[in-house]
Amino acid sequence: MQKIYNPLREDWKAVLKRPTQTVDDIEETVESIFSEVHENGDAVLKKYTEKFDGARLKDFSVAQSELKEAKALVSQELQHAIQLAKKNIETFHKAQRTNRVEVETVNGVRCWQEKRPIQKVGLYIPGGTAPLFSTILMLAVPANIAGCEEVVLCTPPGSDGKVDPAILYAADLCGVTQIFKVGGIQAIAAMTFGTESIPQVYKIFGPGNQYVTVAKQLATKYGVAIDMPAGPSELLVVADDSADASFVASDLLSQAEHGVDSQVILVSTSKTMLDKVEWEVELQLNELPRKEIAGKAIANSKLIFMEDDANALELINEYGPEHLIICTENENFYSNGIKNAGSVFIGNYTPESAGDYASGTNHTLPTNGYAKQYGGVNLDSFMKSMTFQKISKEGIQKIGGAIESMAEAEGLQAHKNAVTLRLKSLE
Amino acid sequence: MQKIYNPLREDWKAVLKRPTQTVDDIEETVESIFSEVHENGDAVLKKYTEKFDGARLKDFSVAQSELKEAKALVSQELQHAIQLAKKNIETFHKAQRTNRVEVETVNGVRCWQEKRPIQKVGLYIPGGTAPLFSTILMLAVPANIAGCEEVVLCTPPGSDGKVDPAILYAADLCGVTQIFKVGGIQAIAAMTFGTESIPQVYKIFGPGNQYVTVAKQLATKYGVAIDMPAGPSELLVVADDSADASFVASDLLSQAEHGVDSQVILVSTSKTMLDKVEWEVELQLNELPRKEIAGKAIANSKLIFMEDDANALELINEYGPEHLIICTENENFYSNGIKNAGSVFIGNYTPESAGDYASGTNHTLPTNGYAKQYGGVNLDSFMKSMTFQKISKEGIQKIGGAIESMAEAEGLQAHKNAVTLRLKSLE
Known part of the structure; x- marks a missing residue:
C-alpha cells in the first residue's frame, strides 16, 4: 500500500x-459485431455464442422447465437470503415513488409533472466464475416497481448451454419477463436492434467487462439509453x-x-x-x-x-x-x-x-469519478418524467402577451401567431 | 401535406x-477540434472564433459593463415578459423538489436517499439569426434552484464580438455565474477539458446545430454528462x-x-x-x-x-x-x-x-423518439441522487447471515469476511 x-x-x-483504461482498440470489434447482428440477427448470435461461450444453442430463450429445475438446485439457505434481500430492496425502492407534481403557475395555467415507466428495458448480467445474481435484484426489482412492461434479461450460458441456477432463480423471483442465454457484445447488440428471438429495448442496464462496456456505449449511438458509463x-x-x-x-x-x-x-x-x-x-x-x-x-x-x-x-x-x-x-x-x-x-x-x-440500497453505482454528475440506479432510472399543461381562456389571456413578446424577439412569428389567433378569438 | x-x-x-440525419461525416472535424482545444486551450478558441464567427477577441469573458449595456438595450416590454416567464418556470421547477427518502428496511438498518446538486454545469446557447434567450431561462433557473455552484454559459459572438442583449439580460437575471463568448464545437470542447479562461464542467446542457450535437456526444466519451441526445x-x-x-x-x-x-x-x-x-x-x-x-x-x-x-x-x-x-x-x-x-x-x-x-414547463425535451426513454430537462437534471445507510449492531445481526450466504454464493469471500468479522465481535 x-x-x-x-x-x-x-x-x-x-x-x-x-488506473487508466484504454478502450479504443476494441471499438472496431464491437462495431463489426453490432453490424453483423443488425443484419443477420439470431444466426449471428448463434455463431458468437458458440465461439465465445463454447455452447451450441437451438434456442436462446430459457424455458419454464429450466426455471423449475434451477429452483431445485438453489439451497434453501440461499433462497431465504435472496428473499430477504429482495424484500429490503423493494421497501427502499418503493419509498422512492414520487407523486404527481402539480402547480397553477398563473390563474388558469395548470402545469404538472408525472413519471411514467419506460416500456421495455434490458438487463445484462455477466457470466464467468462468479454468478452475479445480486445484480438481478438491484435491476429487476425497481423495474417492476416502476411498471416496465417488458423486462428482458441476457446472460451468457456456460459451455454446457446452461445458466447458473441462482441467476435463474433470482430472475424468476424478481419478475423478469424473458430470459435469454446470450452474452457479451452480441447480447447488447441484440437488445439494441432486436432479432427474431430477442426484443429491442429502450434502455439497457447492468455491468460487464470492457467489451460489454464499449458495446453499451455504442448502443447509445443507435438510440438506446444506458444506465450509466461503467x-x-x-x-x-x-x-x-x-x-x-x-x-x-x-x-x-x-x-x-x-x-x-x-x-x-x-x-x-x-x-x-x-x-x-x-x-x-x-x-x-x-x-x-x-x-x-x-x-x-x-x-x-x-x-x-x-x-x-x-x-x-x-x-x-x-x-x-x-x-x-x-x-x-x-x-x-x-x-x-x-x-x-x-x-x-x-x-x-x-x-x-x-x-x-x-x-x-442499490449497488449499481457511478464509478470512475462519475459520482460528480450521475446518481446510482434508483426507481427513477426505470421511468421518465413527462410534463403536462392545460391553459384556460383566462390563462392564455394572462400569459399570452409575454409569449408574443418573447416569440417576436426570437424571430419566431408563427409561435407568436399561435397565441395571437387565440387571443383574438377571445376579444 | x-x-x-x-x-x-x-x-x-x-x-x-x-427525416434521417447522418452525422458520421462530421465526426472527424469534431474530434480534431477537440484534441486541439485539449492541447492548446484558449489559443485554439481564439483561432476558431475568428474563423467561424468572424470575431477577434482578446477576452472571452463577458464583462460586468457589457451586462449593464445589454440591459439598457432590451425593451421594457421584453424585460417584463422574460420576468413573467422566469417566475412561472421557477414556480414549477421549485415544486419538483423532493424530500429525503428514508426507510428502516429492517430494525437497525436505516437507508436514505438524498439529491445533491451537480457542482459545475455548462449551458450552451446557439447564436445565429434567432437569439434563443428563452433556453437560458429553461436551464439556468432550475440550475439555480438545484444549487449548482458554477453555472457557466457559452454562446458565440457576432462578427462585432458582441452577444445579443436579450441573451445577456436573461443570463444575468437567471444567475449564470460566468458568460463566455465562444460557440460551436470549440465551446463544447472548452467546457469538456477546461482552458485557461473557461472552467471544466461536469454536465453540459443546451441545443445546437449538428456540430454541437456531435460535440456533446463526443464530450460524453471524456467523462462529461449531457442533458440528452438531440x-x-x-x-x-x-x-x-x-x-x-x-x-x-x-x-x-x-x-x-x-x-x-x-x-x-x-x-x-x-x-x-x-x-x-x-x-x-x-x-x-x-x-x-x-x-x-x-x-x-x-x-x-x-x-x-x-x-x-x-x-x-x-x-x-x-x-x-x-x-x-x-x-x-x-x-x-x-x-x-x-x-x-x-x-x-x-x-x-x-x-x-x-x-x-x-x-x-421546460422546453428542453426529448425528440427523435427519445421520449420513450428520456424525460425532458427538469430539476433533477441538475442533481444526482445519493444513497446513505447506517446499520446498528442489531441491524447487522439481522441481515448479516443473508449477506454471508449471498457473498459466498457469488464467490466473494472478502465480502463475506467483512460481515463475519463484525458478527464475531458481537458474539
Missing part, C-alpha cells in the same frame, strides 16, 4: 488518479481513531477482491490508524481465496493522511468515490458535506457488502 | 419515419371535431418554422378536421416571414386519419412525440394513456408556444 502524507493540493489530481469498482474509507482497524481492512479487501484494477483508498486524520489498517490488511489478505487478485489491487491502493477533516472532505469530494465508508466520530460532518459519492456507509457496523447485497 | 388514411399496423414504422424538433397534434382548425394549423406552423427538417403530424379520427386544417395551413403559411422554411417542413408533414381513439393512441405511443397537443373531447383518454411524449398540451387554449416560453 502506498502511504501519502498531507499531499499538496496541486498534487491531488495525481494522487487520486484512477468503470472498475472503487472504495474510499475515511476513518479516525474511533474506527476498528480490522473492520476497515476487511472493507478495503472486499473491494480489492473485485479485480486487479479495483481502486481502494483510506483517508485518515490519524497516522496510527493508517498503520494499524496496513497491518490488518496484510494479516487478512493471506486468508483470502482470491488473494492474488486482491493483493494486486492492494499494491496500488493508497493510505492518505490528511491534517484535518475539512481538507479530508475536500479531497474526497475531488475524488467522488463510488462507495464511501465513514467511520469517524464526527460522521455528520462527512455525511452532510459529501458532494460527490455513489453510496455512503456510515459507522462501524455498516460494511460495504451490506449495500452490495441486502440493506436495500 | 401528405394524407394517410388508416395506415396498416405493419406500415406504421414507415409512416412515422423521421434531434430536430417535432410536434404531433391529435384533434377531433371539437378542435379549432385555425388554432391547430397555427400550432403545426409554429413547429414547422423551426427548420426544414422539423416534423409535424396531425392525427385525427375526423376526416373533416384533416381537410379543414390542411386548408387553414395553406392560408396561414402565406402570411409568415419564415414561410420558405415552414413550407418545406409542411410539405413533409403528415395528416393521418385513424378509425378510432384506441388505435390513434397506440400510433402516438409508437411515435413518441417531443410535443403532443391534445384537442379532443375525451382528452383524459389521451392524457392518461400517453406513454411516450416529452411535454403534453391539453385543450384549445394551450398552444405549444406557451410551453416554449412562459407556462412554466
